[in-house]
Amino acid sequence: MIKIAINAGHGLYTAGKRCLKSIDPGETREWVLNARIVEKVTEKLKAYTGYELLRIDDPTGKTDIALKTRTDKANKWGADFYLAVHHNAGINGGSGGGIVCYTYTKVDQTTKDWQKAVYNSLIKHTGLKGNRSQPLASADLHECRETNMPAVLIENGFMDSTTDTPIILTEDFAEKSAEAIVEVLVARGGLKKKEDTKPAPAPKPMPEKISVIYQVWEDVGNRWLPEVTDLTDYAGLYGKDVCCVYARLTSGNIYYKVHYKGGKWLPEVKNREDYAGLYNKPIDGLMMRTDTGKTIKYAVHLRSSNRWLPFVTGYNENDFNNGYAGIPGQEIDGIKIYIE
Ligand SMILES: [Zn+2]
Incomplete structure (x- = not known):
């Protein structure tokens, strides 16, 4: 002083x-x-x-x-x-x-x-x-x-x-x-x-926006369709069955698996380490989860009835209502995913 x-x-x-x-x-x-x-x-x-x-x-x-x-x-x-x-x-x-x-x-x-x-x-x-x-x-x-x-x-x-x-x-x-x-x-x-x-004030943590980037393989053109981010589009083409799914996040990990029609749930995959699905096996179920602490919301479009099912958030093959997206026996031709 x-x-x-x-x-x-x-x-x-x-x-x-x-x-x-x-x-x-x-x-x-x-x-x-x-x-x-x-x-x-x-x-x-x-x-x-x-x-x-x-x-x-x-x-x-x-x-x-x-x-x-x-x-x-x-x-x-x-x-x-x-x-x-x-x-x-x-x-x-x-x-x-x-x-x-x-x-x-x-x-x-x-x-x-x-x-x-x-x-x-x-x-x-x-x-x-x-x-x-x-x-x-x-x-x-x-x-x-x-x-x-x-x-x-x-x-x-x-x-x-x-x-x-x-x-x-x-x-x-x-x-x-x-x-x-x-x-x-x-x-x-x-x-x-x-x-x-005086100590610098701690920066306020901004709620981080996490996006899902995903794409599907359809079995008419036998090809991967372009990647889609969140709800900017849907992945798929109406009328063409989805057989495989790829997904990744801008931050954190996403885990997912698909059920193929007339078959079973295939092994869970992580990010783009592998894709979920089998070429030429149309899927009728999709399940997704993340480790972000946020809620993943996903929905599928049914080819035969030409409609979107409600978004689901769960990850449980026994929970018909919210555990997975899809209806057994009905091919999926579009998916939408986002994180809240
Ligand atoms: Zn003077």
């Missing part, structure tokens, strides 16, 4: 702190630019856990909170890192500038590491690398001097530079600057994305 004290430099009405009129006729106040970035950082951090954030300027901008009040608050709170967001001035309408990050003049390595990380990230995200000889600067600034924790003061480009000002006024720049700051806080503060901390 890292405690971050953050502030937008100055106040809305602080004298002098504004963009140069000749470049920005609206003379945008420095606090407005500073606060925009602080607000974006605050919002972006909400996607993470592992931090506490204390804003120590006046979020309305109405009051320019004294620097001593700011640093006192951060010290009392026990912040682990102090970040002040500013924009620079001093070019007086000339060109050049760029981002500068300050620390106090005498600091430890940790503070230097923060400074370097913040600066590098800002340059990476915004590209606003100017022409300052020492963009990693140190100065006797109150906020950096009076803080008990590593403190970095960012000067996010110059408000009086013909090259910087048009850029720093844009929403896009503020967005990238905030991204840069958050990236450093996440990396150095050990923040975790909120989604990463």
Whole structure:
């Protein structure tokens, strides 16, 4: 858990702190630019856990909170890192500038590491690398001097530079600057994305649709007819006796057997390992089951009476009603199968 004290430099009405009129006729106040970035950082951090954030300027901008009040608050709170967001001035309408990050003049390595990380990230995200000889600067600034924790003061480009000002006024720049700051806080503060901390919800098992693909051999043309899927068609040709059946599933195993007319139930077959039936022996009974846990429904068409029998679901040669499809002695010339 890292405690971050953050502030937008100055106040809305602080004298002098504004963009140069000749470049920005609206003379945008420095606090407005500073606060925009602080607000974006605050919002972006909400996607993470592992931090506490204390804003120590006046979020309305109405009051320019004294620097001593700011640093006192951060010290009392026990912040682990102090970040002040500013924009620079001093070019007086000339060109050049760029981002500068300050620390106090005498600091430890940790503070230097923060400074370097913040600066590098800002340059990476915004590209606003100017022409300052020492963009990693140190100065006797109150906020950096009076803080008990590593403190970095960012000067996010110059408000009086013909090259910087048009850029720093844009929403896009503020967005990238905030991204840069958050990236450093996440990396150095050990923040975790909120989604990463909770286990991924188990995917809801979708009820799997299983299809039956089947075909029959008919004894007029002495041939296998095309495969049929579920109820898209029936397998067979009306008027031509079915002698053999092939069936398979898109998932799981199907077991089936046929009874031939005037004969007996032939051995059960599985999937397409074999077909059920004998060439030139018309069938008058069909039995099917699966290991899918779902219900297989199958029906046969009788050649002599030219009608479909009701679908059955069982697998029992002694159950005339639901144990198999067919009527002993009546040739089958069509079958339909599906799984529910
Ligand atoms: Zn400032």
